[in-house]
Amino acid sequence: MVTTLPATAVLGAGSMGGAVLAGLLGPDVVVEGGIRVTNRTEAKAAPLRQEGVTSLATETDPGANTAAVEGARLVLIGVKPHMVVDLLTEIAPALEPDAVVVSLAAGVTTATMEAALPASVTVVRSMPNTPSHVGLGVTGLSAGSRSSDDDLALARRLFEVVGDVVVVPESQIDALSTISGSGPAYVYLLVEALQEAAVGLGFTPAQAATMVQGTFRGASELLAVSDLTPAEEAPAELRRRVTSPGGTTERAVAVLEQGGLADLFGRAAQAALARNREIAEGR
16 A cells, blocks of 8 residues: 655654654655755765655755755654754744644654744644664654644654554653653563573573564564454463463463562653653753
8 A cells, every 4th residue: 555645854864753764765655746854964964865855964055954844745853852943943934834843852842843833834743663663663643732633644644654653642642652662672671681581591692582582573473463352452362372371381470470560560651751751841
């Protein structure tokens, strides 16, 4: 299925912006009117130039950002949070009247962004995660006060080129970041811990990596292709199928449950949420 998007500008093609750009260049995506990308340096801008992509550097072209947004219906803001308002103020006069500005910046509210833009321009706040680099991301989206259903649908199509999308009220976007945004780090921590356990059982680090990483990859794929319903209960059902009564897995899972694993993840998410709010307040 081909995804068609209007002319799109990516201002700041760093980690997340670069991931979305890679998705836009996929074989099943058509960006009518082309893609315009800006970065600070020519060294970063030059490698991105290819058919369908105009890549500009602000160090050699001070008007690069305004030039990139002219004629663009979708404008992705990929700069650091403290730079967002200044960038929006810079590009505001050049934006198309019906432009949809989508921010990747954590902690910058849609109200703050709307205040820096013309009243006809709408804002959507996004929170993608790092698996977007391999097309398996999860992105949270929150509409601003001026965004229509069509605007939100357009932003959704943009992020579906790099994975799944969850639409939430803005009041939940920070909480979402503690799960899908920080979640890859939690998974990697579990992989590290299980690899250490394998080494403790006498396996080499290379053997441990093969066993553990292959197991995580396979288990995730098995969950992804499962047709169990409802979907939210699939992990528990698949776990039960592995856990034979009176067997070794049952005893191991009991130890994890007795250790308060579910409560531990809950407290970790709350800690991340508290820090997110501190950052938003400038602390």
